[in-house]
Amino acid sequence: MGLVMSGYFAAMILGVPAGAFVAEAWSWRWAFGAFAGAGLLLWAPALAILPHRVAAAGTDSTGGADGTCLASGAASSAGTVSSVDAARTTSAESATDAARAVTSGGPDSAVSIPNLAKSYGRFLARTGPLAVITASFLVSASTVGFITYVGTWLRDAYGLSTDWIGMVFLFSGLGALLGSPLAGYLSDRAGKRGVVVVSGLVMAGLLAAIPWITGLLAVVFAGFILTGIAGAFRHAPLQALVTAMASNEERGTLIALKNTVAEFGIAGGTALCGVLYVAYGYPSVGAACGVMAAAASFVILIWVREPGEPGEPGEPGEPA
Template sequence: MPAPSSPPGAARVPAAVYVLGLSVFALGTSEFMLSGLLPEVAGDLGVSIPSAGLLISAFAIGMVIGAPLLAGATLRLPRRTTLTGLLVVFGIGHVIAALSDSYAVLFATRVLSALACAGFWAVGAAVAISMVPTGARAKAMAIMIGGLSVANVVGVPGGAVLGQLWGWRSAFWAVAVMTAVAIAGVLALVPRVPVPAEPPRLREELRIYANPQVWLVLVTIALFAASTFSFFSYLAPLLTDVSGLSESWVPMVLGLFGVGALIGTVIGGRIADRNLFATMYAGLASSAVVLALVALLAEYPVAVVVLTGLLGVTAFMTAPALNARMFNVAHEAQTLAGATNTSSFNIGNTIGPWLGGLVISAGLGYPATAWTGAALAAAGVAGVALQVRHGSGRVVARSSAQAVAAPSSSSSV
């Protein structure tokens, strides 16, 4: 049953949505913390750093596959039970990883944890959307994405510090503890949602993929994520090899990006429900400009540091609007909408670093990753333009509530 409508920004968001954001903090910390733990993991398990880096790829691939797979498999299960079960699996995966001395077992636990993480994102996003009016969808998604932003600010650097002090396993134990707290929060505050008399059918939900608007949003999300991570994945060597900063600056600049991401998420959550398409235009276009400036000014450390923080703002300002747009065009298929969002972001997270690596391997240098990101962000702007042209046809002052009330003419569901 669709959520009731209310004026954009006027509705209160229930505490359960904040609990879901807290859960995402634990999930996001795990997803990104290995970036700061690769030397410790490689040295302890006797593998190369590139091999240890495959653990990050394993998680991303698990997220892409796991979101639609688990969304479909759990479609008829009670939502709170599903969320709790996925968190339990996620936590157990980290306990096993912390106890293991085997690279193969660690690899398997990363895939397992990613599957659970993807399922939680898909189901949790649908639950969050169901608990708020349509005019507060972007705000609810901003709270969930905010958990990821805080993970980048606190969780990921914290995991790196734990790894340096007590070994990489301590970071996995810390995530397991955070997951236990999240489980308690879900059980205490997320309401029971009974299985409807007419449970949703997977075949019916799959019809959203006959809607061209869904594919346009999917591609735009992937371009958005790829634009950010084609550059961000290689930020550390750019800072040290091109900008001339010492390695001690890298965690601080990563933290600055996280702070910018948190600010951007808050801004996006506040404005996207009132100006959905305008927010997407502004965020993607601004990201393209910021990335182009990074490429031009890569040799100037102050400029790169400031622009990295600004990129966090512009990129994550866009994310709540993109999420809300997918839920709008998916209409009743809210669980698969959440799954599609998750897969789309992680497709971009996989393609972006790959493209960045290609331009580096071609001898174009680390600044070329920023040019790549700028081009991808510009393509994302074109994706938004196509959505406007073939969908609602209007950009300004278009709330997500209005978008649901007047769905696009191309919709087939």
């Protein structure tokens, strides 16, 4: 996961400075057009190269926990029945039950809004998934809320031009790119939850402190490098925690729910920080983002279990 996130953070190194240069030389319209064109060029290779996963027979199409349990139970029973026919170690009644489980469909297997809501509801009813979804909301709100107004602050406080503001993101991206592979390595050995919690608290301190730095642009740049490193150490293990909380069949549902809630966090965080910036200045933005980042760490610390640790039924480390 750390290597995958390296590609994500590499975009900050290449994309943001390039966009700032294009915007400074021509206009922001050209920057948005260039990024849209790059995305369009990547669509065809992704469609052709990325592997396709075919759902197992009998799996609930909603990807919900109930459907997953039914599918695994049916597959297990069906496999048992096959070996029983050869070895004659189980009864005919077990074979009948397994066949009925495999062939049963019903309204719960249809793709519909109610079934989709049920799938999401099952995750929201479990402590671990609800906690990582809440933490993702806070992480997105704090990170994007801080970044959205950093350009305006740097222009007002230091008189930086657009291309120099792009350099700030370049330095931050370099820190993230260097930190992401190390974060994956460390989290595999020291534990994902601990790395997420500690890096999140470091991130909270940096977000709260950077806006108070005045007249020391080199220190601001160093602060953004450390912020990028802390963000990388938090992001990759958090993604790994999320993916460990769901089976292959329901993982896409959980990630989609997390990403949707994170988008709401972006909207809410930028709106809140905009009000704070106008009313009280950028230090208030940093304070609010620091509080949200720290809250995300405490949510992970209290309510999320490391994969393999004892947890609530259906969570990693406990049988459903």
